[in-house]
Amino acid sequence: MTKQELIEAVLKNGDGTLTKKAVTELVDGVFDTMAKTIKKEKKFTYPGFGTFSLRERKARQGRNPQTGESIQIKKSKTIGFRPAKSLKETL
Secondary structure: OOHHHHHHHHHHHOOOOOOHHHHHHHHHHHHHHHHHHHHHHOEEEEOOOEEEEEEEEOOEEEEOOOOOOEEEEOOEEEEEEEEOHHHHHHO
């Protein structure tokens, strides 16, 4: 699903009082708030859906697939998602 498809779905499920511009701002605001919360608190939980959490990957040795040369891969951060039990049961 793309951002535009999400906005259209929210519009369709609404009661018709919100404009497309308002829904777009709302969706952008939700995701912006989620991103800031994950960065600050290292976790964002939405009951019934799941938990997004900040994960850190350790530095490690890797290999260049073209040359076979060993390389050092730096530590990095990523976001993990763990679905809620109720969401997993509906899949």
